[in-house]
Ligand SMILES: CCCCCCCCCCCCCCCCC/C=C/C(=O)SCCNC(=O)CCNC(=O)[C@H](O)C(C)(C)COP(=O)(O)OP(=O)(O)OC[C@H]1O[C@@H](n2cnc3c(N)ncnc32)[C@H](O)[C@@H]1OP(=O)(O)O
C-alpha cells in the first residue's frame with residue numbers, strides 16, 4: 315500500500331479516526347495473519363512482472379486487441395502460478411490478483427473454474443489420470459460447453475446428441491439444429507482446444523439423458539478446428555469482453571468411448587448403459603461454482619464499496635451548515651445509507667460463503683461414501699444464496715456507482731465494468747428465477763414434512779420452530795430480527811403451499827397450480843435466503859475471535875444489514891411476524907444511529923478489505939485518494955488527446971461549417 319505521507323488529507327484524517335486495528339480486520343477477513351502475508355507475497359510477485367502492466371487502458375483497444383492482450387497476460391500469469399507452486403510446493407493462496415492483471419475476465423476462467431473441476435468431479439480415476447495432469451499443466455486448454463442457443467436453464471432440453479456406436483466404440487457428436495449449437499462457453503471462441511460437452515446420450519435409438527463428454531475441438535499444433543467442428547466467438551457483451559465466449563457445433567464428430575466422463579453413469583463397450591446412483595450428480599460442477607459465486611459477490615461488493623467510500627471521503631460538495639466549509643459527501647446520511655450496506659453485505663456474503671463451503675465439503679465427503687441424504691439441502695441452499703447474493707451484489711455495485719455522481723460513470727472509475735461483470739452472475743450458472751424455483755421445490759417438500767411433524771434438515775428446521783412460536787411477541791434485538799425473517803419465510807412458504815392447494819382444489823393439476831403460485835414461490839425462496847443470510851452472519855460475528863474494538867464494529871455492520879432489510883421488507887414483516895408499527899419506528903431510528911456510529915470507521919472498514927490499487931483499478935478509489943489528479947492523468951491517455959487537431963475536423967467539421975456559410 316502507498317504511504318500515508320502522499321495521501322489526500324481527508325483520508326489521513328479518516329484513518330486517524332478509526333477505532334479498531336485495520337490489520338486485525340484484514341487478518342480476520344482473510345483467515346489469519348499468515349494467510350494475509352502469503353496472499354500479499356503472491357500479489358507482489360504478480361505485480362512485479364513488468365509485462366503484465368498495460369501501456370494504455372483496455373477500453374481504448376479493439377475487441378480483438380483486448381482479447382489478444384488478455385490471452386497474453388493470462389499466459390504470463392499462469393507462469394507466475396506455476397513458479398509459485400514449484401517453489402512452495404503448494405498452490406498460491408486464494409487471491410483476486412487476476413483483476414489487477416486481466417481487469418475484465420480471464421480467457422482461462424472456464425478452464426480453471428469448470429473444465430478442470432468437471433474432470434476432477436465427474437471423471438473416473440483413470441480419466442482423471444489421463445486428463446488432469448495435462449489440463450492442470452495447460453498442455454490442453456478447455457471449457458465447459460453446456461448452454462446452447464435454444465436452451466440454457468432447462469438442461470434436460472439440450473439438443474446436442476452423442477450417439478454411441480458399439481462397432482467402433484465411439485460416440486458420434488452432432489448438433490442437428492441451429493438452436494442446438496453451444497452458445498456462451500468461456501474461452502470457446504478462440505482459446506480452447508478441448509471442452510466438456512454436455513450432450514443427450516443415445517444408445518440403440520434410446521435416450522439416456524444428458525452426460526458430460528470430453529471433446530478435443532482444435533488441433534494442438536495449428537489450433538485449427540478439427541474436421542466436423544464449427545466453432546467461433548459470439549461477439550461483444552455488457553462485460554466479459556475478454557472471457558472469449560463462443561459457439562460450437564459438431565457434424566458427425568467422433569470421440570472414443572472413454573471420453574464420456576463416467577464417474578456417475580457409464581456406457582460399457584457393448585453399449586450397455588449403467589445408471590449412476592443419482593443422475594443429478596452430473597450437475598455437480600454447477601453446485602460447486604454456485605457456492606463460489608457467493609464468495610465472488612463478497613469481493614465485488616467490497617471492491618465497489620472501497621472505491622465509493624474512499625471517493626466519498628475525498629469529495630466535498632455543498633454544505634450541511636451554511637457557516638461551515640463544503641462537506642465531505644460521506645457526511646451526508648443519504649450517502650452513508652447508499653454505501654454502508656455494501657460494506658456490511660460484503661461481510662455477510664463472506665460469512666455465508668464460508669458456511670456454504672463447509673456444507674459443500676461435508677456433502678462431498680458423504681457422497682464419496684455413497685451417502686446422498688444431504689445433497690438436496692446443499693443444492694437448494696446453493697441455488698437460493700447464489701440467486702439472492704448475485705442480484706443484491708449487482709444492485710449494490712450500481713448504487714456505489716451512482717453514489718460517485720458523474721465520475722462513477724467514467725470507465726476509469728472501474729465501476730461500470732464491475733457492474734457488468736457482477737450482474738452477469740445473476741444469469742450465469744443458473745438464472746435467478748429458475749434457481750429460486752429449485753429452492754422452492756425443496757421448501758414445499760420441507761413444508762409438507764413439517765406438517766407431518768417430521769424432523770427437517772438444519773437449514774429449514776426453523777419452519778418447525780416458527781410453526782410453534784407464531785404467537786410469541788416481537789423482540790427488537792438482532793436475534794429477534796433473525797427470528798422475524800424466519801417467520802416471514804415461514805409465512806411465505808405456507809402461503810405459497812396453500813395457493814398451490816387452492817388451485818388444485820379448483821381442478822388444476824400440480825404443474826399448473828405450481829406455475830400460478832410461482833411468483834409467491836420465488837418470494838418464499840428469497841425470504842428463506844434472507845433468513846439464512848441474517849442468521850449465518852449474525853452467528854458469525856457473535857462467535858468471532860475479534861478483539862472488543864473490532865467486534866463492536868463488526869456487530870454494528872451485521873446489525874446494519876439486519877436493520878436495513880427489516881426496513882426494506884417491513885410490509886412482509888407486518889404481514890407475517892408480530893412486529894408492530896412502533897417496533898419499526900424504533901428500528902428506523904436504530905438504523906440511522908448505526909449509520910452515524912459506523913461513519914468514523916468507514917474508511918478503516920474498506921481499508922480492511924485490503925484491495926490493492928491495482929485490483930481496484932480505479933481513479934476514484936485508490937488508497938492515497940488522488941482522485942482528481944488520476945481522473946486527469948487517465949483522460950490524458952485518450953488517443954484523442956495524442957493530437958491537437960483530429961483529422962475529422964478537416965474531413966467533416968470544416969466542410970460542414972463552410973457549407974453552412976453559403
Ligand atoms: C468448496 C466449494 C467452493 C469452491 C470455490 C471455487 C468455485 C469456483 C468459483 C469460481 C467461478 C468460476 C466459474 C465462473 C463461471 C462463469 C461462467 C458461467 C458458466 C455457466 O453458466 S455454465 C452453465 C450453467 N447452467 C446452469 O446453471 C443451468 C441451470 N439449470 C439447471 O441446473 C437445471 O436444469 C435445473 C436444476 C434448473 C433443473 O434440472 P432438471 O430439469 O434436471 O431437474 P428438475 O427441475 O426436474 O428437478 C429434479 C430433481 O433434481 C434435483 N436437482 C436438480 N439439480 C440438482 C443438483 N445440481 N444437485 C442435486 N439435485 C438436483 C431437484 O432438486 C429435483 O429434486 P426433487 O426432489 O425431485 O424436487
Ligand SMILES: Cc1cc2nc3c(=O)[nH]c(=O)nc-3n(C[C@H](O)[C@H](O)[C@H](O)COP(=O)(O)OP(=O)(O)OC[C@H]3O[C@@H](n4cnc5c(N)ncnc54)[C@H](O)[C@@H]3O)c2cc1C
Nearest residue numbers: 459460461465466467498499500738741742743744745747
Ligand atoms: C456472462 C455469461 C457467461 C456464461 N458462460 C457460460 C459457460 O461458460 N458455459 C455455459 O455452458 N454457459 C454459459 N453461460 C450461459 C448461462 O449459464 C445461461 O445463460 C443461464 O443458465 C440462463 O439460461 P438462458 O440463457 O437459457 O435463460 P432463459 O432460461 O432463456 O431465461 C430467460 C427468462 O426465462 C425465464 N425462465 C426460464 N425457464 C423458466 C422456468 N422454468 N420457470 C420460470 N421462468 C423461467 C427466466 O427466469 C428468464 O426470465 C453464460 C452466460 C453468461 C451471461
